[in-house]
Amino acid sequence: MSDHETNLLPPDWAFEFHGHFCPFMPLGYRMGLLALQRMGVDREQDHTLHVVCELGEGHPQTCLIDGIQVATGATFGKTLIEKTFWGKLAATFWYPGKTAVRYSLKPSFLDAFGTQEFFAYRKKGIEPSGIPADVTRKAIDWMLSQADDDVFARTDRPDFQMHPPKGSFNKSLCSVCGEYVFERYVRMQDGKPVCIPCSGYAR
Numbered sequence: 001m002s003d004h005e006t007n008l009l010p011p012d013w014a015f016e017f018h019g020h021f022c023p024f025m026p027l028g029y030r031m032g033l034l035a036l037q038r039m040g041v042d043r044e045q046d047h048t049l050h051v052v053c054e055l056g057e058g059h060p061q062t063c064l065i066d067g068i069q070v071a072t073g074a075t076f077g078k079t080l081i082e083k084t085f086w087g088k089l090a091a092t093f094w095y096p097g098k099t100a101v102r103y104s105l106k107p108s109f110l111d112a113f114g115t116q117e118f119f120a121y122r123k124k125g126i127e128p129s130g131i132p133a134d135v136t137r138k139a140i141d142w143m144l145s146q147a148d149d150d151v152f153a154r155t156d157r158p159d160f161q162m163h164p165p166k167g168s169f170n171k172s173l174c175s176v177c178g179e180y181v182f183e184r185y186v187r188m189q190d191g192k193p194v195c196i197p198c199s200g201y202a203r
């Protein structure tokens with residue numbers, strides 16, 4: 001591997017966090033690094049950078065999202081990443097004052113990637129943790145050896161805007177269950193504050 005490729009490889013702690021050794025987490029990591037570079041911003045420490053992923057659920061390759069979070073610091077816990085549930089391998093990165101950018105995986109790249117032995121194991125129903133590490137490593141190395149332009153399609157999205165809700169520390173006790181509920185989510189029933197589940201799940 002070249003130095004360039006080594007720098008694109010996620011740190012060991014990312015694989016520990018992710019739980020298994022696979023090629024799609026590193027691919028998401030690479031996408032995240034590219035987006036940061038394109039927008040000229042650093043890995044997010046607090047709550048500014050947002051990512052909107054177009055992936056869904058019940059399809060492969062959603063591991064991408066963990067790599068994106070690792071690279072960008074736009075984590076689920078900081079409410080900086082969301083999914084549109086479109087079942088597409090793409091994500092838009094947004095930072096106030098910068099031009100938002102969307103990256104998608106090129107079909108030609110995915111078709112070629114799919115011929116890696118790793119995917120033969122996956123199609124037999126073997127989970128990534130059960131696939132020999134050298135087989136997985138080969139898929140990762142091949143992916144890293146491909147040029148950015150061969151892997152990703154990029155679109156600048158100057159009109160893309162997000163309006164994250166303002167954070168608030170205000171909370172109330174639910175008059176039914178007695179648990180705290182943050183202000184945005186308090187519902188009123190008979191003039192008393194209730195949480196959403198106690199209100200009958202009406203949103």
Ligand SMILES: [Zn+2]
Nearest residue numbers: 022024025063
């Ligand atoms: Zn994975």
Ligand SMILES: [Zn+2]
Nearest residue numbers: 174177195198
């Ligand atoms: Zn309640």
